[in-house]
Structure formats: structure tokens, C-alpha cells
Amino acid sequence: MWHEIMKEVILLWSVHKKAFWMIVFVPILYTLLFGSLFYEGSLTKVPIIIENYDDGAQGRRFEQAFYDTPEFIIVDSTAVSYGTIIIPSDFSKKLDRGDSVSIEVVIDNTNTVIGGSIMKSIQTIVATYNAGQEAMNRISVGWTPQVAQAEAAPVVLSSRSLYNSTGGYNDFFLVVLIVHALQIGTVFVIGPSMVLEKRRRRDKLLRHPWQCLAAKLVVYTAIETVTFVVCLSLAAIIFKLVLHGNAGGILSLTILFSATMTSFGLCAGSWLKDPVKAITYALFYIMPSVLFSGAIWPRTSMDSISLALTYIMPIGYAADNMRDLLVRGFAPNLLVDMVAMLMMGSIFFLAAGCGLKRTLGGNDRVQHYKAGMEHSHP
């Protein structure tokens, strides 16, 4: 076996050099690209318009609150903006009288990331302004400041978000994308390489199919694991990705996921005869897999069909757990999901062996048949 592994390494360096670099560089490139994409973490300086028709002090103070928020940049009405706040002409007058006043807020929510960010910031500004105003109103009618404050909002909600308190996109999304990048690099490279290998080393593969596959599995899994570690290190150093989990858990999950995806690639390559088809078929898995991983859209909000799909995709057992390990420090479902992934990987590996035997053996039978025909009709 050791001999086979060494042979595979030599083969990788001599024949599949491009495949090796692709497996290594695609995840690293994706990590750098996506890390830079979400580098800012949250949206700031979102352009909005303020139309202040009030010339009183209250209106000016209210408007100033928007200028003071880093989330917004106030632009004039001709510029591109994602929201408009209209302060009516009687804003100060009504507030000074102790009446309610309504402001118009129009938000462009076609991109919910922008719309949500605007809404959250406006609600915070308005709530803060209201709390102060309510307390002032009550003090002005003779309440004590303490009671006035309590009566303005008897029950308040103090929110605290654990694990990713800033809601940064890097901690939420980048890990999932790195895991996805790893499987993209693996599946789109190993599948076609296996198809080509069947043409080049047909006899060898026919004689020792399981040994050859096992050697490939070991070598490629090792490369992918090292690549993933490099990606994580880059993400942690450059993009400040949090690494709370223990190295053992992260490494075990990475090795298992890499082995499963390698088996998947080997399986595709063993059954198919055209390298391009090995990519085209894999596309059907790769493209939707990240959305069905359960790491973005939660499983609790999926219907039974989508839920079933998440359980047949290897990434469904890896992405959420990996993020839990990194961001939360532990993953409660890790063990169960690793067992499921191990079973899945074993099935892919067995299927790869069967596929190899069938495709190569099938060709062999045809060759024997042709040879036999030539013998009988010289």
C-alpha cells in the first residue's frame, strides 16, 4: 500500500501536476477573494436622502441624528440612494405641543442586506429619539425624571448576540465558502483526472483497482486537508476569522470531509468515460449544494423535499459543523454528522471501485471479443 501511495505521489507530480495546483490554488484563491469581499463586515455609509420640511429645532436635531450615524451617508435627491426620510413641516410644532408626529420612511428593499441594514439603523435612531422625547414630555407635566423614564418604556429588551456579536459576514459566510471552495476544487479536478487515468493506466487499474483507489484517496485527502488548513490560516491572519474550536475537531472534520469529497470525485470519474461529463454532472451537485448545506438557510425553515436534499449532500454534514467549531468553539452535532459522512464516503468509495471494475472490465470484454473474432476470421 505504501508503495502505491508513493507511486501516486510521483504520478501527481509528473502527470497530474495541473490537477495538484488546481486543488491547492482554487480554495486559496476563493478564500482571498471572498475574504476581501466581506472584509468590511457590515454595511456603513449607505446613501439615503433626508427631506426635512421642518424649520424648527426638533426637526434639525432629528435630522442631525442621521448625520451622526456611521451607517448612513446623506446625499441629495439627485444621487443614487436606498432610502428616503421625509420630516413633515409641522414636526417641531407637534412635538412641542406634546402630540404625535409621523415621519415618512421609504426603503428600497430589493436587496434585503441593504434594506435590512437601513431599517435597523432607522429604528434605533427613532427609538432613541422617542425615549428622550417621551421622558421630556412627562417631566414637563410634573413627573419625576426616574418615573418619567420608566413610564416611557416600562419593559425594554436588551439584546445580546452570542458567538458573532457584530453580525459580521466573514464569520457567518466565509467559513462556509471555504468549505465549498474545497469541494469545488476537489470534485472538478479529481473526477476528470480519474477519467484520464483510466485511459493511461488501464492495465494497472484493472489489476489492482482497490489499491489504486485507496492510494488516490490517501494522497488527495492529505493535499486537501493541508490546503484547507492554509485557507483557514489565511482567513484568520488576513480577515480576522475567529478560531475558537479545538484543532483536533477541526482537523478530523476536514479530513473526513476531504475524504468524502475525494471519494465522490473518484466515483464520478470511475463511472464516466468523458472528462467533461465528469464536470458537467458534478455541476448539478456543486451549484446548489452551498444553499442546501443548512449553514445559510436553516433546516427548520425547509420543506421535506429540501430537507431530504440537505441530508444527501456531504456539505450538509460539514459546513454548519465547521462554522460551529470555529465560531462557537464546539459543534453539538459533530459526532453524529461525522459518522453519517463516513458512511456516505464509504458508499462513494465502494461505488468508485465498482464503477472502475465495470467500465474497465466492460472494455476488456469487448477487447477479448474482438480478439476472438479476429482469431476465428483470420
Add this chain to the structure above:
Amino acid sequence: MIVFNIIKREWNILIHERTLVFIVLLCASVAYVFLIGNLYNGHTVQHIPVAVCDMEQSSLSRDLIHDVETADQYELVAVAGDETTVMDLMDNKKVEAILIIPQGFSKKLAQHEQIQLAFISDGSNTLHQGYASAPMQEVVGTFSAKQQMFSAAAGGAPQLPSVPVQMSLRIMGNPTQSYSFFYLYGVMITASQIGLMIAFALAVYCDFRKYFFYHHGIVRTLVAKEILYVGLSFIAVLLGISAIVSVFHMPFEGNIWAALFLCFSFSYAVANLAGIVALYFKTKLALVQCLVFYALPAFLMSGYIWPDIGMLAPVKLLSYMIPLHYICMDFRAVALTGTAPDLWFHCLVLHIMGTVGLLIMVFIMHWRKCRTELLSNFLSLEKRGY
């Protein structure tokens, strides 16, 4: 007539020799619409598992728990008297959020003291956390207003407006924060892009290697190929839009012709860019690998999900070079709000991209043709002994 014959030949190749590519080209967008549309069928995250830690266990705290229980977005998993139990539930991912009602809740309310309720959410999934906190704020806000009213009535306090500044909120485009509205159009276009790129690039690659372009005219062959592939991609997008609107009942508010023209411009640009890539690669495998590796970064960096106002300058620059940047947001805006201010400008940019791509392709092919002819002339001269 020659163009028609080339189209016919190309069609036969696509149907008989590249059947899988043909299926991807025509059906990928519809397939993704069904997959992703079904995934986000609930539009927003619902049934968020929450737990309440009720340290007081009074009738007032039970009222609040009832309010949490009846909120549409929540699924109340457990009510416990101590914090450790609910924190364990969160650690084991059984709940996504916890509401803690402190001791002395009713007493403090009766004494006109302000009470702070703690709301702890699991922030590891930002999307989930965002959806979890908004309904709780609403529940507590309503509860607070109710208590304020009771308190004012009981104490005979002067009537004051409970909320001095009210917001009259108008949300354009996606008022329900639906994830399907947000995602589906872009995913459909991205899927159509993959199909078109692979199909067109393979068509150019194979015929370029077989000198087909030189025998039948470079421009003529390219035009014929583009008519077929851009046409098929156009049909794929039409099927995708039909599926989105008819099956998933999503709105299409804008002018369909404007949206289709945008799609045409996009397909034209993408096909020509794929054509240039096809001329570069020496093997079919490397070509297809390059195209599939391009798909994910192109989608994420187009600004469709993470907007360009939140990007660093170099990333923004990269985003401007991707054709998807000029279609995805505009297409969604046309569909959801009816207008996209930069639509025609973006169409122009895509047409410029496509035309430049086409010219580069023609130039490279022509240059290779001249080089080949020169080489063959040289070899024939050499054979003759000159």
C-alpha cells in the same frame, strides 16, 4: 443561406454529440428555479426555536410568554425556571434564541421602575439571528405599550402620546423581506450563464481546432453560433421567468421587453467572453474547468448579495469587470419595483463588452489563420527546395 446551414450543423452537433451540454444550456435555469424556489418557499425564516427562562413565574410573566408563543415566527421549545437549562439548550443548538424574564418583573412594573428583559440569540448564523430578533422586539414593544396604557389608566396620569415620533414605513421592492424575492432571479440568471458559457465555449473550441472558421468565414461562423446559442439561452431565461412567476407567484412589475433586452445584452457579452477563453485553452477539460471555477466568484462578486457599497475598492473594480454585475441587480429591480435607473446604461456596457469580445475573437482567429497560411507556404517552399 450559409449562416442557416452553419446553425443547422451546430444544432445537430449540440443535439447528438453534446446532449448533456444542451440539457444544461436549456434546463439549468429552470432546474435551479425549482430547487431554490422550493428551498425558499416559506419566503422568510419561520418556526425559529426559542426558549424562555421565566425566573419569576407570575401571571404577568406568563402573559408575556403567551405573547412569545403566539408570535408566528417562533416555536416555543421550552420554558424553564433557571438560566442553566435554557443555556444548555442553546449550546446544543436546540434553540436559536432565549428570552430571560428576571425576578421581580411584576413588582418593578407596579412600582413604575423600568425592567430589562434579556434576549440572547445565537449569532453564528447571521441570517437566522436577524430574523429572530425583530419579532421579539415587536412582542416586547407591544407588551410594553400595553403596560404603559394600564399604568397610565390606573395612576390617573395625564394622557401623553406613547410614541412621539411614529414611522410611516414604506418598503419598496420586497416588503415581506422574502428570501425568494431576493435570491431567485439572480440564481436563475447565473444558472443560464453557466449553460451558455460552457455550450458556446465548447462550440468555438472544437471548430477552431478543426479550422472550420477558416473554411466558412470567421465572422459568418461566429454570427451563426451566436444566433443559436444566445437564442437558446434566451429561451432558457424565458422558461426561468415563467417558472418564477407562474409556479412561485413572484411579481414581475417592470417592462418585460426591457428585462429581455437586458438578458439579450448579457448573453451577447457572456458568449463572446466565453469565446475568448475558448481560444486560449489547449484542452477541452481545462477550458470547462476554468468556466466552472469562474461561476461562483462571479455570482458572489457581482454585488447581487453583498452590495458594492460594502466592498473594498479593488474588489469593487473586479466586480465591474464581471458581466453579471450589470444584469443581476437591474433584473431584480425591474422585476420587483418596475424600474432600474441604470438599465439602459448597463445594456450599453454589456453590448460594448460583447462587441469588444467579438472583435478580439475575430482578431485572434484571423491572426492564427495568417500564421498558419504563412507557415504552410513556408513549408511548401521548403519542400520545393527554395
